[in-house]
Amino acid sequence: MRRIKVGTRQSALAMTQSGQTLDTLKRLADEAKLPLDFEVVPIVTRGDRILDVTLSKVGGKGLFVKEIEEALLGGEIDIAIHSMKDMPFELPSGLAIGCVPPREDPRDALVNLTSSTLSDLPPGARIGTSSLRRAAQLQSRRPDFRIESLRGNIDTRLRKLESEGLDAIVLAAAGLKRMGWNDRITAFIDPEDCLPAVGQGALAVECRASDQEVLDLLARLNDTAAARAVAAERTFLGLLNGGCQVPIGAYATAASAAPDAVVSMTGMVAAADGSSVLKASASGSDPAEVGRRVAEELLGKGADALLAEARE
Numbered sequence: 221m222r223r224i225k226v227g228t229r230q231s232a233l234a235m236t237q238s239g240q241t242l243d244t245l246k247r248l249a250d251e252a253k254l255p256l257d258f259e260v261v262p263i264v265t266r267g268d269r270i271l272d273v274t275l276s277k278v279g280g281k282g283l284f285v286k287e288i289e290e291a292l293l294g295g296e297i298d299i300a301i302h303s304m305k306d307m308p309f310e311l312p313s314g315l316a317i318g319c320v321p322p323r324e325d326p327r328d329a330l331v332n333l334t335s336s337t338l339s340d341l342p343p344g345a346r347i348g349t350s351s352l353r354r355a356a357q358l359q360s361r362r363p364d365f366r367i368e369s370l371r372g373n374i375d376t377r378l379r380k381l382e383s384e385g386l387d388a389i390v391l392a393a394a395g396l397k398r399m400g401w402n403d404r405i406t407a408f409i410d411p412e413d414c415l416p417a418v419g420q421g422a423l424a425v426e427c428r429a430s431d432q433e434v435l436d437l438l439a440r441l442n443d444t445a446a447a448r449a450v451a452a453e454r455t456f457l458g459l460l461n462g463g464c465q466v467p468i469g470a471y472a473t474a475a476s477a478a479p480d481a482v483v484s485m486t487g488m489v490a491a492a493d494g495s496s497v498l499k500a501s502a503s504g505s506d507p508a509e510v511g512r513r514v515a516e517e518l519l520g521k522g523a524d525a526l527l528a529e530a531r532e
């Protein structure tokens with residue numbers, strides 16, 4: 221019997237989504253009669269220790285994953301479960317994304333106390349978000365909004381809606397749904413109004429690239445459509461050298477679970493103040509090619525200059 225150690229951040233969301241993923245892995249291992257058992261190992265990351273500063277100011281990619289990847293490479297854990305959108309484009313050598321489980325809702329969600337949608341919010345409404353991507357797109361859609369910084373775990377952010385007297389906050393629908401807090405969502409934001417972050421709603425289950433036993437287990441949990449959509453989005457992210465410090469979004473879907481199904485994607489790069497929002501779309505059966513075409517079209521439209529400005 222091999223004991224598989226599963227590393228995860230300690231936030232309520234990370235623990236919940238890791239627990240849910242682990243339950244499925246255990247069931248799949250049982251069904252296949254694999255001689256495995258599992259143990260959860262909570263790990264504190266740099267991102268968790270600096271929740272009091274604006275993440276976009278801290279800089280550095282992979283704030284939430286680095287320590288966990290080190291534990292994988294050091295053999296202290298065998299599997300790591302991350303939110304895909306926290307994953308930098310490049311993995312350390314020796315590590316692999318073993319699978320992408322079925323994706324949760326990729327959209328952003330609006331939470332407020334009056335059930336307002338983006339259109340109904342009052343003029344000058346104060347909106348809480350610390351995401352440059354959300355701020356830029358909301359400001360473009362509603363230049364009258366006043367965007368206020370909002371940091372912390374989901375429960376902290378929900379509390380701040382009231383304690384800071386905000387008119388609304390914007391969160392990933394996926395996090396709220398995984399926590400069972402769907403009832404707090406007052407409106408889903410159409411990706412046309414606010415394109416989600418690359419990988420939003422998806423998980424990345426990471427392991428050592430040499431650990432065949434774990435790779436075989438993880439393959440059982442892979443969702444082909446989600447994995448191919450995320451591959452297109454991450455190719456786009458890699459080519460634009462994005463991270464959470466820049467206003468970049470992308471959303472891809474695969475037409476079916478077939479390994480050659482058409483993948484369609486829209487990508488977005490914005491000026492931080494929303495004064496300019498560039499978008500491009502492409503589709504095809506090679507996810508990397510789709511991601512590359514969208515990135516190249518946006519670079520042709522001047523995405524480079526917007527990103528350089530946002531990074532200053």
Ligand SMILES: NCc1[nH]cc(CCC(=O)O)c1CC(=O)O
Pocket residue numbers: 303304305306390391392393394395419420421422
């Ligand atoms: N930025 C932090 C983060 N990373 C992953 C999620 C949850 C949603 C997901 O898995 O995509 C969140 C919270 C949020 O953006 O509201």
